[in-house]
Amino acid sequence: MTFRTPDATDLARVAVLAALIAVLGLPGSFPVFGGVPITAQTLGVMLAGAILGPWLGALSVTILLVLVAVGLPLLAGGRGGFAVFLGPTAGYAIGWILGAIVVGLIVHAGNRRPVWWRTAIGMVAGGVVAIYALGIPVQSLVTRLPLGDTVIASLVFIPGDLLKAAVATIVVTLLVRVYPRGFRRQWRAAPVEERVAA
Structure with a gap:
């Protein structure tokens, strides 16, 4: 994928x-085990990567995190400040x-038009x-809980994150069809089998 100057x-x-x-x-957050909250913000992260592409998507997330680091309460639950990056949610x-x-x-991938199945995989x-x-x-490092136990405890996030991935996939698929200019890129023609799957 080529990079152009924004x-x-x-x-x-x-x-x-x-x-x-x-x-x-x-809307806030719902704290669960280990002090890591369930939020809707990862949905925005998924949409940023899908709509803006990898580098501009990463830039949008980085800008948000820099603003959080300097003290703006932009994370779910009104959290902000550099201390966020020293706690269990830092990673x-x-x-x-x-x-x-x-x-x-x-x-x-391949500078091709997004299709639903590749979008779902990406999400x-x-x-x-x-x-x-x-x-x-x-x-695991911050809470001093063994890595295996932290993995098991984190399973509580899976259903919500998969739901967000599904919502993001639907949003991107609809945007490709009704407002492709929103992606601001030229796509290569997709292979025949990919066009059929779309």
């Missing part, structure tokens, strides 16, 4: 997606950046697996 329109879209992630935190927050990259790389691989891959080890 222009003013790209940066405006980055800001909009960063704001969307923040807004998805407004998940940093994992959002990796998650957006993975989602974008898979959804736009799960980036929006769930990649975030957990960073989040769980850091949570």
